[in-house]
Amino acid sequence: MSRPTATADLAERLWQAVADGDEHAAADVVHQALADGTDEETLLLGVVAPVQERIGVEWAADRITVAQEHAATAINERVTASLAHARQRDGRGSPPHRGRVTVSCVDGEWHAFPARLVAEILSLRGWRVDFLGAQTPTPHLVAHLHHTNPEAVLLSGSLPTHLPKAHAAITACQAVGVPVLTGGRAFGPDGRYARALGADRWAADALGAVAVLEEGMTRPDPSASRHAVDDLPHLADQEYTMVVRSRPQLVKQTLVELDARFPAMRGYSDAQRERTAEDIAHVVDFLSTALYVDDPDLFTTFVTWTADILEARRVPAHSLATGLEILAGELRDFPRSVHLVKLGVAALHDRSTRPVPGPGTHA
Structure with missing residues (x-):
């Protein structure tokens, strides 16, 4: 064999x-x-x-x-x-001989298993690894760096909706002079979001992370502090902030209108209605994240993946299109948001029977 x-x-x-x-x-x-x-x-x-x-x-x-x-x-x-x-x-x-690194998940990120695998591979390769596990709050991460002064932080994220928090963690780590190596599906298939958020490096997998660390990472200048808008100038329009603040109202109003326009919902159980509200909330979360990184593909990929998930659970995908159309009406004062939602509707209409790769989201 x-x-x-x-x-x-x-x-x-x-x-x-x-x-x-x-x-x-x-x-x-x-x-x-x-x-x-x-x-x-x-x-x-x-x-x-x-x-x-x-x-x-x-x-x-x-x-x-x-x-x-x-x-x-x-x-x-x-x-x-x-x-x-x-x-x-x-x-x-072999005992640790290559230096010390910290492996941590982005604040809010519960999917710690990929980071755990990276930590174990680095340990096998001779690194002393501090594995901080799931959803480490950024202030706690920075406090740990002050105490240990590692060669680098390896920041893991699976869900793109945590990219704003990842951005905050990246800049906070760099502000204390520790370079950040990012990994995980949240940062895009080619690391596009890692670059957009100013990470020092990105690796596609555990062996890629090993290679980056063995090559060596340059420590950032702690005095070169920056704000989110410095990396992402489009945030100056405040649309991302306004949509995030409006999230509860957007979910509530979309659910009310969907109930009126999608008759099948009238027979839903309380549990089914709760799951529908959660689905709408996820849509708003991915929409706001797409606004944050200014990438329509992040939103349209999630929408088509969600349609596949709904159909696997015997929920008609056209209900999602109806929900998006309602959401676009609720967002009429936010032009970038409306544009993204319309792209999502178009992606659903053009969706083929071929399975669409997911954005790293699972329960």
Whole structure:
């Protein structure tokens, strides 16, 4: 059996254990593979990571529930931790010798597993890693940097709606002289949002982050402080701020109008109405983020992905188009917002049957 085939077989076995909710079987898969000679980095990147990706895909296709997705992720996290604990117990790997780095998620970001994998790979490569986990408030992150003075901060984000907070974290870290390496789907498939927000570097994956750190990162000048509008001049029109402040009213009014224009809603249960309100809120959040980075693709990609999710849950996608048309009316005083919403409606009308890649969003 070739190595790629062996890795794929391990990933399939791990997936079956994770999908069954069997933590012990999942741990047995990876620890037996380790005993049989598969190195830990291959297990993390070639087995555990693909299984985590599959968890998100299965949720999006409505083949597993939110609870099952959470349980599967928790098992994957514990399996990863067990590998790290076994490494320390058995004395495998080299002691830290490359320097100290901090790995953290953006404030509000609950999807910490990708960052955890990066932290483990860096540890294997000889870095001393402070892993701060999910949704670290920026003031706490900066306080940690003052205490540890690391070579760099690796800032992870999966949801684009956290980009404004990521921007604040980037500038705050740089203001204390620590360079920022960003990663995760939130920053765009090619790191476009990382560049827009002034991050020092971006990496597509864990091995890319290793390469950037080994190349070395230049410390920023702490005296070169800047504001969000310095990186994103379009924010001067205040439209982003106004839409964010109007979010509760926008969600409420859109839901009221949708109830009047979409008769099927009259038979919705309280739980279904609550999920509809949450969907509208997500639309407003992605709209405001697209305003923040001035990128229509961020919004239209989310809209078409949402249509796929709704149809997987047997909700007609045209209800989303109706909701967007209502939202455009509520936003009539905000020209950039109206333009983005109209682009979203057009994207829905042009949507093909081919699955649309998601923006990194899952429960």
